Amino acid sequence: xxxxxxxxxxxxxxxxxxxxxxxxxxxxxxxxxxxxxxxxxxxxxxxxxxxxxxxxxxxxxxxxxxxxxxxxxxxxxxxxxxxxxxxxxxxxxxxxxxxxxxxxxxxxxxxxxxxxxxxxxxxxxxxxxxxxxxxxxxxxxxxxxxxxxxxxxxxxxxxxxxxxxxxxxxxxxxxxxxxxxxxxxxxxxxxxxxxxxxxxxxxxxxxxxxxxxxxxxxxxxxxxxxxxxxxxxxxxxxxxxxxxxxxxxxxxxxxxxxxxxxxxxxxxxxxxxxxxxxxxxxxxxxxxxxxxxxxxxxxxxxxxxxxxxx
Numbered sequence: 001x002x003x004x005x006x007x008x009x010x011x012x013x014x015x016x017x018x019x020x021x022x023x024x025x026x027x028x029x030x031x032x033x034x035x036x037x038x039x040x041x042x043x044x045x046x047x048x049x050x051x052x053x054x055x056x057x058x059x060x061x062x063x064x065x066x067x068x069x070x071x072x073x074x075x076x077x078x079x080x081x082x083x084x085x086x087x088x089x090x091x092x093x094x095x096x097x098x099x100x101x102x103x104x105x106x107x108x109x110x111x112x113x114x115x116x117x118x119x120x121x122x123x124x125x126x127x128x129x130x131x132x133x134x135x136x137x138x139x140x141x142x143x144x145x146x147x148x149x150x151x152x153x154x155x156x157x158x159x160x161x162x163x164x165x166x167x168x169x170x171x172x173x174x175x176x177x178x179x180x181x182x183x184x185x186x187x188x189x190x191x192x193x194x195x196x197x198x199x200x201x202x203x204x205x206x207x208x209x210x211x212x213x214x215x216x217x218x219x220x221x222x223x224x225x226x227x228x229x230x231x232x233x234x235x236x237x238x239x240x241x242x243x244x245x246x247x248x249x250x251x252x253x254x255x256x257x258x259x260x261x262x263x264x265x266x267x268x269x270x271x272x273x274x275x276x277x278x279x280x281x282x283x284x285x286x287x288x289x290x291x292x293x294x295x296x297x298x299x300x301x302x303x304x305x306x307x308x309x310x
Contacts, residue, residue, distance in 0.1 A: 004081035005052070008095040011114050016092050019118060020044040020051035023125040023142070027059045027164040028070030029079035031184040032126065032155035034087075037080070039152060040124040041087035049121045050092040053080045056099040058215070059164070063099055068217035070164055070171075075190045078271070108132025112144050122148040157182060167217075174219045174277040186226075186273040187218070189254060193265040205294055207240075207255035208265045210272065222278045224301040227256055228271040235261050236305040238297055239272065242281050259302065276304050 008014050022040035026033050037053060044051035055076055061067040071079060073096055084091040097103065111131050115123070123142050131137040139151045155162045162182050170179040171187065180186045191210040208227075220242030226234050237258040256272055278300055284290040 004077050004094065005084070005091045006093045007077050008093055009098060011095065011097070011118060014052070014093065014095055014118055016050040016052055016118075018049050018121045019092070020047065020049050020122045020124065021115070021118070021120045021147075022051065022053045022091075023115075023123055024053075024055060024129055025059050025164070026053060026055040026071075026076060026080060028167055028183055029076065029083055030070075030162050030164065030167060030182055031157060032162040034083050034184055035155050036124055036126055036152055037083045038087045039150065040122075041084065041089040041091075043122050043124060043148075043150065045089055047121050051084075051089070052091045052093045052095060053084065054095045054097070054115075055080065056103075057096050058099055060099060060104065061165075062215060063101070063104065067165075068168060068172075068215050069213075070167060070217055071188070072190070072213055072216065074269075075188055078190060079188065105133050108137025108141060109144075111137065112141060115142070116145040116147075120145060120147040122150065124150045124152065127151050127153055171217045172219050174221055174280070176218075176223065176274050176277050180275070186275050189216070189218070189272040189274065190269060191254065191272075193268055193270050195266060205257050205291075206262070207257045208270055210254040210256060210270050212241075212254045218274070219277075221280045222297055223274050224276040224278060224304045225256060226273045226275065226305070227258060228273075229261075229263075230265070230268050235259065236301070237261075238278070238301040239274075240281070257298075259298070259305075275308065 020040050020043045022037050024033060040051050057073040057076060059069050062069045076096060077094055080094050108131055123145055125139045125142060127139055129139045143149045167179045167182050176187055191212055193208045194211050218241060223239045225239045226236050228234050235258045237256055239254055239256040241254050278297055
């Protein structure tokens, strides 16, 4: 995958001329978001204009109510670019505006005026989009940007409407496969590999300790994963998320053990795709019991990866 399109954190830094704007919070970049991005790319081709997604981080619910988020700013940047490329027309740039208390207090009309300042050719938005102080602005108010406005209906998979809140609920119960179905891809975690306590190496199970924002949605447990390595390859493995009860360590971490691979990832960003949850966390009385369970986890993870590759 090529590097993502340039990231803009201020509308004043946007360089696209007469753009088509795909507008939304885009938390998780799920199937509904992908449909919106696809439509924005189609409109851009039709009008022969550049296009870009306009998103926010953190999501308003995270700031205002403490809800966990699905995608960090880094993850959202990558996911929006990938979804744009998948649409057949990569975005020219990606805007992710910082959502803080000051931004939350912005009147709806002021946001519309700022967006109109870009002189967009078209705005594509979902029907449930709300913006401005006290969520006073609706999708229909964006007609005042002076651009063509397309308001898209929510997307359903089967009889279930795809929403970020539904995906968060699935992740919090450990149902990462249902979350992946709604997302349209396995749940993604991207973080820097940092120096941990190196216990894994001492017991023959080396792990990459991935820095994780505590506000990110995911339950604790042991998971089947795949990781994108710096050389462009993808490697299967298993990961533990949460504290380490067998070592009386309360700190939450994501520790990824990659199968049949050994290398130095410290200081590098690791992109982890979460495929399935094997079990919850357990406390073991001794090292032998822990290692026996890790061997069972590895066998189960390898079997799951083999089925996915078949």
